[in-house]
Amino acid sequence: MDSGFTLTIDWLAFTVLASNPQETMKVLGGDWSRAKGGFRGYPLSWMRVDGLRGVGKLGTNAPRRPNEIHVDLSGGLASALTRDQIRTLLKWVHAQQGHVTRIDCALDDRTGTVLVSTIREAVSAGQCVTRAAQVRHIVSNLTHGTGATTGETMYFGSPQSQTLLRIYDKRLELQSKGQENWHEYGTRWELELKKDRAEQCARALATLDEADWKELVVGLLRSYVDFRQIPKDAEDEERYRAPVLEWYALLTEGFQKGRLAQEQQVQTLQNVKRWVSDTLTP
Numbered sequence: 001m002d003s004g005f006t007l008t009i010d011w012l013a014f015t016v017l018a019s020n021p022q023e024t025m026k027v028l029g030g031d032w033s034r035a036k037g038g039f040r041g042y043p044l045s046w047m048r049v050d051g052l053r054g055v056g057k058l059g060t061n062a063p064r065r066p067n068e069i070h071v072d073l074s075g076g077l078a079s080a081l082t083r084d085q086i087r088t089l090l091k092w093v094h095a096q097q098g099h100v101t102r103i104d105c106a107l108d109d110r111t112g113t114v115l116v117s118t119i120r121e122a123v124s125a126g127q128c129v130t131r132a133a134q135v136r137h138i139v140s141n142l143t144h145g146t147g148a149t150t151g152e153t154m155y156f157g158s159p160q161s162q163t164l165l166r167i168y169d170k171r172l173e174l175q176s177k178g179q180e181n182w183h184e185y186g187t188r189w190e191l192e193l194k195k196d197r198a199e200q201c202a203r204a205l206a207t208l209d210e211a212d213w214k215e216l217v218v219g220l221l222r223s224y225v226d227f228r229q230i231p232k233d234a235e236d237e238e239r240y241r242a243p244v245l246e247w248y249a250l251l252t253e254g255f256q257k258g259r260l261a262q263e264q265q266v267q268t269l270q271n272v273k274r275w276v277s278d279t280l281t282p
Contacts, residue, residue, distance in 0.1 A: 004109070004111045005255050006260070007108075007261065009081065009104070009105065010079050011072075011075050011192070013071065014100045015069065015070045015071075017098060025046060028048070028071070030056065031048060032046045033046065033047060040072075044061040048077070050077065054076020056072065075106075090206035100199050102194045102198050103198045104190055104191065105193070107188070107217070107218075108185060108189075113187075113247075116169050116187060123135055126231065126232030126233070126234070127228060127230055129226040130225045132156040134157070137152075137153075150173070152168060161194075162195050162198075163192070163194075163220075163224055164192040164194075165191055167187065167188070168190075171186050191221060191224070201220070214256050215256055217255075226244065229244075
């Protein structure tokens with residue numbers, strides 16, 4: 001990697017009204033096959049599996065919306081798209097009277113300049129200014145053998161909200177799964193945007209140049225979570241006016257100067273099976 005900071009589209013989901021399954025699958029590319037079950041409430045579904053890279057799911061024929069089509073592209077597929085491919089796809093979605101329902105923006109601090117432990121300590125010290133109603137810290141460990149730590153994640157917000165931020169040790173996650181490219185990663189800041197926020201972000205990505213779009217994503221991050229030089233008992237006005245912590249200022253500046261990257265990471269078979277299981281319905 002030629003940059004310590006990169007931005008990747010790590011998930012993309014959308015709904016269109018003025019298309020059909022065959023046209024949609026042609027636009028998306030790849031080999032699609034009819035699935036046995038439904039998908040997210042849609043009785044008919046198709047699936048695309050590119051080896052261990054990722055999974056795409058397409059559903060249609062809902063009782064009251066028979067022509068509506070919904071598509072989910074998991075991280076392995078969405079992150080492999082080039083910037084031009086993403087923009088072309090988003091413009092097509094909007095031309096088909098569609099809208100984006102979810103888009104995940106993965107900001108990678110590939111050298112791990114800011115560790116998850118640093119973020120956890122800042123939250124504990126009251127230096128986090130956020131619109132999230134809750135913050136959770138989860139550590140995963142093996143239940144056998146050495147009991148080694150296999151993952152550490154900070155969650156800002158809830159899965160039901162339109163914005164959810166996950167900050168986790170990507171390097172540790174990949175290393176624990178035995179992936180050879182684990183050393184190419186560090187700490188990942190992943191913004192999961194849904195509904196209106198996803199659509200706003202998608203429209204910006206379809207029209208703005210790369211520099212302006214990166215500035216927008218970093219702005220979304222900073223408006224949702226900021227880290228400032230404040231005591232734990234500071235009043236609200238003081239919290240929002242206090243200077244930004246140096247490490248966070250440098251980190252977000254790095255993200256803004258980073259590059260929009262294609263992801264080369266290959267998903268594990270376990271992850272692909274889990275995603276298919278979670279999205280298929282009887």
